[in-house]
Amino acid sequence: MIRMPIPLEDVVVNLLRLANTKLPDDVGWALEAAASWETNEIAYSQLGGIMDNMKKAEFTGRPMCQDTGIPVFYVSGKIDASIEEGIREGLKKATPLIPLRPNTVHPLTRKNSGDNLGDGMPIIHYRPTDGDFTEITVLPKGAGSENMTRLAMLNPADGADGIKKFIVSAVLEAGGRPCPPTIVGVGIGGTSDKCVEMAKEALLRPTDSVNENDEERELEDELFTILNSSGLGPMGLGGDTTVLRVHVKTGYCHTASLPVAVNLNCWAARRATVRIMKDGTAEYRQ
Amino acid sequence: MITLYSPMNEKDVRGLRIGQVVHIKGTVITGRDEMHMRALSSKKAPEELNNSTLFHCGPIMVSDNNEWKVIAAGPTTSARMNSMEAEMITRFKIRAVIGKGGMDDRTLKAMKDVGCVYLAAIGGAAVSLAEGLSEVKGVIWEDLGMAEAMWIFDASQFGPLVVAMDAHGNSIYKDVNAKVKRTMERIQS
Ligand code: SF4
Numbered sequence: 001m002i003r004m005p006i007p008l009e010d011v012v013v014n015l016l017r018l019a020n021t022k023l024p025d026d027v028g029w030a031l032e033a034a035a036s037w038e039t040n041e042i043a044y045s046q047l048g049g050i051m052d053n054m055k056k057a058e059f060t061g062r063p064m065c066q067d068t069g070i071p072v073f074y075v076s077g078k079i080d081a082s083i084e085e086g087i088r089e090g091l092k093k094a095t096p097l098i099p100l101r102p103n104t105v106h107p108l109t110r111k112n113s114g115d116n117l118g119d120g121m122p123i124i125h126y127r128p129t130d131g132d133f134t135e136i137t138v139l140p141k142g143a144g145s146e147n148m149t150r151l152a153m154l155n156p157a158d159g160a161d162g163i164k165k166f167i168v169s170a171v172l173e174a175g176g177r178p179c180p181p182t183i184v185g186v187g188i189g190g191t192s193d194k195c196v197e198m199a200k201e202a203l204l205r206p207t208d209s210v211n212e213n214d215e216e217r218e219l220e221d222e223l224f225t226i227l228n229s230s231g232l233g234p235m236g237l238g239g240d241t242t243v244l245r246v247h248v249k250t251g252y253c254h255t256a257s258l259p260v261a262v263n264l265n266c267w268a269a270r271r272a273t274v275r276i277m278k279d280g281t282a283e284y285r286q
Numbered sequence: 287m288i289t290l291y292s293p294m295n296e297k298d299v300r301g302l303r304i305g306q307v308v309h310i311k312g313t314v315i316t317g318r319d320e321m322h323m324r325a326l327s328s329k330k331a332p333e334e335l336n337n338s339t340l341f342h343c344g345p346i347m348v349s350d351n352n353e354w355k356v357i358a359a360g361p362t363t364s365a366r367m368n369s370m371e372a373e374m375i376t377r378f379k380i381r382a383v384i385g386k387g388g389m390d391d392r393t394l395k396a397m398k399d400v401g402c403v404y405l406a407a408i409g410g411a412a413v414s415l416a417e418g419l420s421e422v423k424g425v426i427w428e429d430l431g432m433a434e435a436m437w438i439f440d441a442s443q444f445g446p447l448v449v450a451m452d453a454h455g456n457s458i459y460k461d462v463n464a465k466v467k468r469t470m471e472r473i474q475s
Contacts, residue, residue, distance in 0.1 A: 042448055042458075045307065046408055049446060053411035065410040066346045066358035099357060101346045101433060110320075112431045144363050144386075144409065168473050172466050176387035176459070177363045179409035226473060231465035235409055236387055237448060238462040268410045 005280025008083070012090020012136070014284065016071060017098050019138050019272035020063040023054050024286040026206040027183075027244070027269045034181060034241040043239025047181075050234070050267055065268045067142035068100040071116075072200065074137040076127040077275075083134065087124060091116050103143075125197075137273040139204060145178035145264040151196055154258040163188060163260050164223065170262040171227055171243065176236020179266035183207060184223070184246040187261040189253040199263035202247035204271060216248040234267075244269075292339040292441070294381040296401035302449045304456045308405065309445035313438065314384070314419060316343045318362055320434035322370040324427060325378070332426050334438055335378040341407075342367060342385035344433025345416065347425075354422040356439070360412035361386040364404070372396035388450055388459035397453055404451035406458075418444035 028051070035047040057064035073087055092115045094100055104118045105111055116122070150170040154162050171184055187198030211217040223246040233239025244267065253259060275283045290298060292312035302308070315338050317325070325331050345359035364371075364385030371389055374380055375396040382402060383389070386409040397403060407415060421440040428435045451457040 042305065042307075045446065045448075049408040049411050049414065053408070053414040056413040056417070060413060062413050062416075063346065063358050064413060066344065066360050066412040066416075067362070067410075068346070099346055099348055101344065101358075102431070103433070142410075147363070165473055169470060172470055175463075175466075176406075176409070177365060179386065226469065230469040231462060233462065235406060236462060237406055237450060237458055238465070266410055 006282065008086030008276070009089035009093055011274055011276060011282045012087055013094040013097060014282070015136060015138055015272050015274045016091065016094045016100065016140070017061075018284055018286065019140055019270045020068055020098060020100065021061050022058045022286065023064060023268065024206065024271060026208040027267070028054060030207045030244040031181070031267065034244060038240050040233060040239035042237050043233045043241060046234035046237060046239075047241065063098060063100065064270070065142060066101060067144065068103065069140040069142040070103060070146070071122055072139045072141055073122055073124040074127065074139070074204070075124060075134065076129050077131050077134040079126055079128045079134060084124060087122060087136070088117060091122050132278045134276045135273060136276070137204060137271065139200070140270045142266060142268065145182065145266040148174035148178045149196065149199075149261070149263050151192060151259065151261045153192065154260055156256065156258045158258060162258070164219075166260050167223055167262055168226055171264070172230055172232060174264060175232065178264045179268065180232060180236060181234055181241045181244045181267050183244050183265040183269050184227070185263040185265060186246065186248045187263070188248065188259070189251040190259060191253070192259055194251060195259035195261040196263065198249040198251055199261035202249040203263065203265045203269065205247050207245045211248065213250075216250060220246040220248050290382070292382070293337040294339065295337070296381070299381050299401045299403050300453050302403050302452055303454070304449050304452050304458050306449040307446050308449060309418070309443050310339060310441050310447065311443065312339070312441060313423070314339045314341050314441045314444060315439070316341045316345060316437040318342060318344050318434050319366055320430045321427060321436050322367050322374060324430070326370060326373060331378070332436070334426065334436070335380070337379050337381055339382045339384065340374070340380050342383065345437060347422070347432055347437065354425065356416045356419050356422060358412035359416040359419055360410050361407040363387050364389050368393060375400050375402050384447060388457065394451055394455060394457055397451060398455045401453050403449055403453055405447035406450040407447050415444065418442060
């Protein structure tokens with residue numbers, strides 16, 4: 001196969017299209033697994049509807065959800081200053097083309113920019129690493145789940161118990177609003193800003209990945225069991241499937257602090273990655 | 287499977303009970319935060335609101351040769367409209383509110399008083415739901431932007447929707463919440 005290098009903005013359009021129209025396989029499997037153990041009839045019908053919609057989106061090339069969100073970009077590898085412009089132009093082009101819903105407004109006037117850009121948009125995190133390729137990952141984040149984000153600056157004395165209580169309340173109080181079944185991103189440690197950032201980054205992990213850290217994995221499993229026995233269910237209409245996975249990410253923090261953050265992702269847990277090679281060709285994956 | 291013909295009347299609505307699954311045929315209008323605010327502050331609101339089936343949704347629309355087409359249309363979080371919906375229902379005799387996540391007690395009471403139901407659409411199932419809306423009849427208050435404008439659809443087979451709050455004061459969310467509260471209490475103790 002001969003691959004032609006294409007301009008960065010078009011790579012970004014392709015990346016956004018992939019993320020918005022096709023759910024990563026691991027999320028599809030997690031939904032199927034959930035449907036296989038679901039005992040509540042309404043819940044089962046909701047999961048069926050979700051999977052039906054997922055297939056239709058992929059087949060028709062339409063965004064699976066009308067809230068195409070705020071795309072959060074993570075750039076790693078070889079990074080130069082032109083990348084930001086490429087991402088901006090790509091997002092601008094993708095908005096009418098895919099189409100994406102114009103979602104960005106000024107926070108005070110609420111005026112919509114119409115092209116998903118604006119001061120501070122899009123959000124891009126840079127992690128330069130060695131290597132002669134550049135990777136861009138996009139996480140389109142809808143408001144339904146993003147609005148349910150919680151941060152607590154706990155006391156160190158609150159310990160593991162306090163952490164668990166806070167996470168469980170954050171997910172259950174969100175109810176049906178973040179479109180459960182959700183993937184729960186948890187950040188523990190860092191400073192307040194770092195903690196929320198880790199919670200969001202935890203959502204990038206595929207749902208079929210295994211956390212190598214024993215403490216984190218045990219916490220994930222325990223929270224998964226508690227949350228799914230709560231009865232909240234898909235869309236908050238009751239059932240056995242409230243979360244698809246819990247992903248925990250930790251980092252060192254101040255000896256007098258215990259920050260905990262919860263960032264939820266809806267069932268439409270969209271993400272896609274592209275690796276741009278030295279010769280300008282691109283490889284996409286999810 | 288139950289098919290409801292919209293606009294509905296009070297009797298159709300009072301016949302529904304929580305847990306039933308329905309589809310809608312007929313007129314469906316959309317409205318979110320901004321549309322609610324404008325409707326309630328207008329002296330002369332559009333008559334499309336009367337007896338309407340109101341979908342909490344900010345769809346993705348495209349204009350094809352001056353003809354609007356709906357690409358994706360899933361429900362948005364209804365709770366954002368909690369402070370306004372009871373008045374909307376009372377003033378415009380709204381017969382069905384469609385959304386996700388449910389609404390508060392004040393809304394539930396207005397639904398009982400006026401004869402209105404809350405129908406839960408599958409959050410994020412935007413392609414399937416858009417398919418059922420089929421035809422765009424028009425748009426009002428387009429200046430509010432694509433997501434906030436009032437779109438008017440002629441639905442052929444819109445659903446599936448679960449009756450989650452009925453006109454008799456019942457709410458699936460209340461039942462589920464009672465159960466969820468027990469988990470909360472268990473972990474808090
Ligand atoms: S929470 Fe997710 S699935 Fe639900 S409407 Fe928002 S983006 Fe779509």
